[in-house]
Amino acid sequence: MPKKLFSLSFILLLSQTVFAWGFWAHQRINRMAVFTLPPEMIVLYKKNIEYLTEHAVDPDKRRGAIEGEDACHFIDIDHYGTYPFVDFPRYWDEAVKVYTEDSLKAYGIVPFHIPVVMKRLTQAFKDKDLDRIMKLSADLGHYVGDSHVPLHTTENYNGQMTGQKGIHGFWESRLPELYASKYNFYVGKAVLVEDVLLEPWDAVMESHKALDSVLAFEKELTESFPTDKKFGFENRNGILVRTYSQEFSLAYHQRLNGMVERRMRQSIRRVGSFWYTAWKNAGSPDLSELVDKTPQEVKESYKRKLQIIDREMADNTATGYRPCKVGSTYELRNPFDESFFCCAIAHHKPH
Ligand SMILES: [Zn+2]
Numbered sequence: 001m002p003k004k005l006f007s008l009s010f011i012l013l014l015s016q017t018v019f020a021w022g023f024w025a026h027q028r029i030n031r032m033a034v035f036t037l038p039p040e041m042i043v044l045y046k047k048n049i050e051y052l053t054e055h056a057v058d059p060d061k062r063r064g065a066i067e068g069e070d071a072c073h074f075i076d077i078d079h080y081g082t083y084p085f086v087d088f089p090r091y092w093d094e095a096v097k098v099y100t101e102d103s104l105k106a107y108g109i110v111p112f113h114i115p116v117v118m119k120r121l122t123q124a125f126k127d128k129d130l131d132r133i134m135k136l137s138a139d140l141g142h143y144v145g146d147s148h149v150p151l152h153t154t155e156n157y158n159g160q161m162t163g164q165k166g167i168h169g170f171w172e173s174r175l176p177e178l179y180a181s182k183y184n185f186y187v188g189k190a191v192l193v194e195d196v197l198l199e200p201w202d203a204v205m206e207s208h209k210a211l212d213s214v215l216a217f218e219k220e221l222t223e224s225f226p227t228d229k230k231f232g233f234e235n236r237n238g239i240l241v242r243t244y245s246q247e248f249s250l251a252y253h254q255r256l257n258g259m260v261e262r263r264m265r266q267s268i269r270r271v272g273s274f275w276y277t278a279w280k281n282a283g284s285p286d287l288s289e290l291v292d293k294t295p296q297e298v299k300e301s302y303k304r305k306l307q308i309i310d311r312e313m314a315d316n317t318a319t320g321y322r323p324c325k326v327g328s329t330y331e332l333r334n335p336f337d338e339s340f341f342c343c344a345i346a347h348h349k350p351h
Pocket residue numbers: 059060073142146
């Protein structure tokens with residue numbers, strides 16, 4: 001088989017397997033957040049639960065294609081000092097004065113971006129616009145979820161600075177894939193978010209506080225584990241994929257002592273609470289009249305382009321890396337509004 005053809009079919013096959021569970025956690029978070037909502041909201045959200053699940057990963061698909069999207073998924077907070085970063089301004093305008101917009105965006109802006117999406121969602125509720133309510137709810141769930149991942153709050157996001165390359169996908173994809181079926185995702189009721197601007201910072205701080213353990217436990221285990229037992233090969237649709245072994249994964253998961261589950265549960269609670277707060281802040285509009293409508297699906301041409309990105313990402317998610325496409329020629333437009341262009345920056349890196 002010609003080499004090019006082989007690698008294409010390799011990627012195609014991977015896309016059906018690896019990609020699906022690579023984003024399993026995001027989908028689960030959006031899905032379970034529906035069950036935190038009050039009856040006035042659940043009537044609409046339950047009806048659209050498949051939409052919210054499926055589109056939980058749209059923001060990641062856009063990362064390689066939309067200039068500026070990437071920064072919305074993380075913040076390298078340790079670039080600015082040490083925990084609890086008391087000197088770092090929590091409000092955008094103040095932070096811009098100290099660091100400039102370009103440099104803030106270069107190190108990620110997830111806690112600043114969440115309130116932006118919240119504002120758009122609140123407006124969508126006021127307008128009773130089902131397409132935007134669902135699309136922005138799915139997006140918001142994604143960004144809130146990202147802010148709960150410890151490795152989304154550090155410059156050492158893939159262990160590349162400490163000889164632990166691959167730990168990003170290990171923690172956020174491999175561990176949930178193996179163990180989340182036993183997690184308890186019932187987290188109680190959504191609550192009103194008192195301060196929409198500061199709440200995302202609580203998530204980031206909790207995440208960053210856990211980072212030490214995420215890195216240290218993996219390092220300690222690696223030192224005590226026989227080298228040939230850390231990684232193994234798994235057969236996925238006839239393809240051998242190199243990944244962290246079952247034994248190593250189990251030992252790490254036990255060492256983390258429920259951390260992945262706790263971060264996922266906290267994500268679910270916060271996603272539900274942000275949705276609920278947006279609805280409340282919009283004046284608790286009656287959503288029952290939207291129940292019979294179906295949100296407009298993304299246009300076919302746009303869908304095809306996302307599928308191309310799916311294939312390209314599949315190759316990367318297998319190893320815990322995400323694609324980096326500066327100056328990509330893709331032309332993606334948000335079918336509903338301009339919210340893809342959340343921030344325009346030239347800096348771009350895989351995260
Ligand atoms: Zn993301």
